[in-house]
Amino acid sequence: MxxxxxxxxxxxxxxxxxxxxxxxxxxxxxxxxxxxxxxxxxxxxxxxxxxxxxIGIELVAAEGRRAERERPDNMDAMDLAMRGWSIINQPASLDDARRARAQFEAALRLDDGNVDALVGLAESYELERRSFVVSRDVTEQIRAADAATTKALRTAPTNALVHYVRATVLLRMRAPERALRECELAICLDPNLALAHAYAGFMKLVLGRPGETETHVVEAIRLSPRDPQLWHWYFYLGAADLYLGRNDDAVEPLQKAVELHPNHNLNHFFLAAALALVNREVEAAEACAAGLRVDPTFSVAKFRDLAPSNNPGFLARRKRLYDGMRKAGVPEE
Structure with a gap:
């Protein structure tokens, strides 16, 4: 009400x-x-x-709780999809991403055309990618996410959220140009979709145009200033500053990203790089140690090998991050 x-x-x-x-x-x-x-x-x-x-976030969460409370043993596909989205709509961990995926897979077993479950399944794989975990099944995950969003688009071609999630899948397929076009289409369909505005900014970064990132992300924050994904948007701002060589400016948004989601490994490692590059060595080492507590397997080589784009400008600017991470104490291998 x-x-x-x-x-x-x-x-x-x-x-x-x-x-x-x-x-x-x-x-x-x-x-x-x-x-x-x-x-x-x-x-x-x-x-x-x-x-x-x-309201969309809160209603999804409320519906998920109500279904679990009133009919825990008799949930339909929509109930299960809502439960999955209620998990995803928060700053999720790797375990949360996989827990949400189980809900979406259960929903699709009941209704293989449920659009909310199809895009939720794809988004769960994107959350796993954000955790920077190298899955043994990454090729199969990309195939499954591609198939799910392709089917969702056939069913709901004017659904802005579907186009946004399709953009995240296209980035996993190393097609950032196409991903940006999907974001732009999502915004045309729903100018208030903050997720698409922020992701468009990130696409500009991976396409070697980090100077254009801030405008998109600031608009997302204006549209949804208390969004559960706010941590990610501050991460985009800090990352863009680092790619532009504005190391001092990068520190504050990356600190905000850490505060909002301390269990995401890249928040800590990007902050460590920024602090190291402005010669705040003690704080950089502390941020690096915090990141390694979250992800003990992280290394500069792993980060380099998982670059989401082959854009020459993006890769050239990315070398600043490698230097900052090394200086902060991130392991090379």
Missing amino acids: MEGSVQSLGSRIRVNAQLIDAGTGAHLWAERFDKLRADLFDMQDEITARLARM
Whole structure:
């Protein structure tokens, strides 16, 4: 149940909105918007964007909990897909990605055309890739994610989220140009899809155009400033700064990424590189040690070998990261 109020405060307008679970009365989410009267139309757009994303996340989580509570032994495909997405919609770990995948696979056994389960399955593989784990089945994972998103696109060709997830699969297939086009199509279909805006910024980075990343990511943050993926967006900002040689500027967004998701290995290793490159050796060593606690198998060679793009500009700029990681104490092999 959505509740809200509007207050007029001189030249300003304040809108309060909150989402309540009608079944339990639990308070799920709240937001406040303050704008000048002259910016009323901007406020309307901002409210629409934020509510669409956050209500979607909270409703998925609430539906997943309700299904588990009311019919744990009799879930249908949609129930299982919602449970999977409720896991993915948080800063997920490798175990979470695999736990979500099990839900999507169970949903597809009941309904092999369920679009939410198809794109969720592909997204679960993307989360595993983000964990920088080298799977023995990476070729099969890419094939499965490719097949799932291809089928989802045939079923729902105007679904913006499907195009966004398809973009993540195309990057795994080392096709960043096509991935960027999918992001741009997703944004055309839904200009408020913050995920697609942020990923478009990341695609610009892997295509050797890190100077264009910030504009896209800042727009994503504007659209969804409390998004569960916010940690990843700050990571993109910090990474872009590093690729541009703005090492001092990279430190703050990478620290935010670590604070928001301390269990993601690359957050720590990129921060370690940035700190080392600005000669903050003690802090760099601490960030490196934190990263190795999360992922003891990480190395410069592993990171180099898993570069997501063959773009010459991207690869040339990436050498700065290798140097920073080595200086921070990341193992070479």
